[in-house]
Amino acid sequence: MDVKEKKTAYIEMKTSLPGPQAQQLLERRMASIPRGPFNTVPTFAAKGEGALLTDVDGNTFIDFAGAIGSLNVGHCPPKVVEALKAQLDRYLHPCFHVMMYEPYVALAEKLNELTPGDHRKKTFFLNSGAEAVENAVKIARKYTGRRAVISFERGFHGRTYMAMSLTSKVKPYKNGFGPFAPDTYKMPYPYYYRAPGGMSEDEVDDQILQKFDDFFLAEVPGEDVAAVILEPVQGEGGFVIPSTRFIKGVRRICDKYGILLIADEVQTGFGRTGRMFAMEHHGVVPDLMTMSKSIAAGLPISAVTGRAEIMDAPGVGEIGGTYGGSPLGCVAALQVIAMLEEERLAERAIAIGATVSERFLTLQQEFGCIGDVRTLGAMSAVELVKDPVSRTPDKELTARILQEAHQHGVIVMSAGIYGNVIRILSPLVITDEQLAEGLDVLEAAFRACSS
Numbered sequence: 001m002d003v004k005e006k007k008t009a010y011i012e013m014k015t016s017l018p019g020p021q022a023q024q025l026l027e028r029r030m031a032s033i034p035r036g037p038f039n040t041v042p043t044f045a046a047k048g049e050g051a052l053l054t055d056v057d058g059n060t061f062i063d064f065a066g067a068i069g070s071l072n073v074g075h076c077p078p079k080v081v082e083a084l085k086a087q088l089d090r091y092l093h094p095c096f097h098v099m100m101y102e103p104y105v106a107l108a109e110k111l112n113e114l115t116p117g118d119h120r121k122k123t124f125f126l127n128s129g130a131e132a133v134e135n136a137v138k139i140a141r142k143y144t145g146r147r148a149v150i151s152f153e154r155g156f157h158g159r160t161y162m163a164m165s166l167t168s169k170v171k172p173y174k175n176g177f178g179p180f181a182p183d184t185y186k187m188p189y190p191y192y193y194r195a196p197g198g199m200s201e202d203e204v205d206d207q208i209l210q211k212f213d214d215f216f217l218a219e220v221p222g223e224d225v226a227a228v229i230l231e232p233v234q235g236e237g238g239f240v241i242p243s244t245r246f247i248k249g250v251r252r253i254c255d256k257y258g259i260l261l262i263a264d265e266v267q268t269g270f271g272r273t274g275r276m277f278a279m280e281h282h283g284v285v286p287d288l289m290t291m292s293k294s295i296a297a298g299l300p301i302s303a304v305t306g307r308a309e310i311m312d313a314p315g316v317g318e319i320g321g322t323y324g325g326s327p328l329g330c331v332a333a334l335q336v337i338a339m340l341e342e343e344r345l346a347e348r349a350i351a352i353g354a355t356v357s358e359r360f361l362t363l364q365q366e367f368g369c370i371g372d373v374r375t376l377g378a379m380s381a382v383e384l385v386k387d388p389v390s391r392t393p394d395k396e397l398t399a400r401i402l403q404e405a406h407q408h409g410v411i412v413m414s415a416g417i418y419g420n421v422i423r424i425l426s427p428l429v430i431t432d433e434q435l436a437e438g439l440d441v442l443e444a445a446f447r448a449c450s451s
Helices: 020-032 078-088 102-114 129-144 161-166 201-218 244-257 327-342 345-364 395-407 432-450
Strands: 045-049 052-055 060-063 121-126 148-152 184-187 225-230 260-264 288-291 302-307 370-376 379-384 413-415 421-424
Touching (some): 102 302, 102 327, 121 129, 129 260, 129 302, 161 184, 201 244, 244 260, 327 345, 345 432, 395 413, 395 432
Parallel strands (some): 148 184
Antiparallel strands (some): 045 052, 052 060, 121 302
């Protein structure tokens, strides 16, 4: 079915991309902004509401990217906007390090309550996910007195120096920016779809977990490792979902050697996977957790939450930042959490994921290019290959399908170390009708590009 011939209820494409006004802005963007910051669609936003985005030329899109997972509660949720307007009339930024303010304390209390584990916790705030990762590592090293930090292949933890060192994908994130932070090491992470032929999930897990013992013998002794940091679902790495058995195995290794476990929930947190935090699926409690993205409906704020005795290891002035935990971010985050709880959006995530999976598992029977369909809650991905036997990644087809979808009103992004994964991060407030319409466009894009 040609999407051009299908009557749409929400999508309205008045121009091709970029439209005339977007083209003018694009020329200004190219003249004044470095090429480094990437852009998914060649146009500019004018208005956002729920799961819809309208550009400066009047084109209305269904948003399956959600600002890279930052908008679980959607664009411009009214309760968040109302809280922000009220805060603007009080004060903008006295800086928590100069004069404290109650929303910072209230949000810390809420995250201490919500995050996994019934132990005593403390929380402090920064601006971005990368900053949260940097500070979690600082705290872990300070508390343990150890030097080494282990992350995982295909993991993504940010673009600042330490976060980039922990990140695994070379291009575009690390190429030419070295040398990197010392005493950072990488271990394999389960990727069951690409496991050697015949290996079961348990065998994959066992093989990787065994490598920790080899690593402690060959590289760094366990007693010199401060922390292991992992994403409970790898985001930029391709929405790769590990088994509970693997996550528990890492926890046991950390416990054996006195290593802190840091859960990077920047992309997986706040209802995305069908739980408030993805670690809850595994019944594993981390020592430290990093959060950002959907914490505040797109406002720049991040958090590190952890065991109180660990969080108190740094002395006064050793952690913090001028803009960390801005009042606007804090009040927005409190409203986001209220929305997630009151509207049961984690449950909604499960329904969204089921719909997406059903659609693409059906299409998989028709299209040999769909190698794997992976979903945890509303964290959904489709991996594209040249054929189902060789499983050779098809980055080019992925790019064509995305471009086709963009031109027909669906904003969607790729992921994965091979660039061959289509990831869906629609706001959890998306309606059934909007979700179906967006999936119709994606299906039509598959048909147009795979024929």
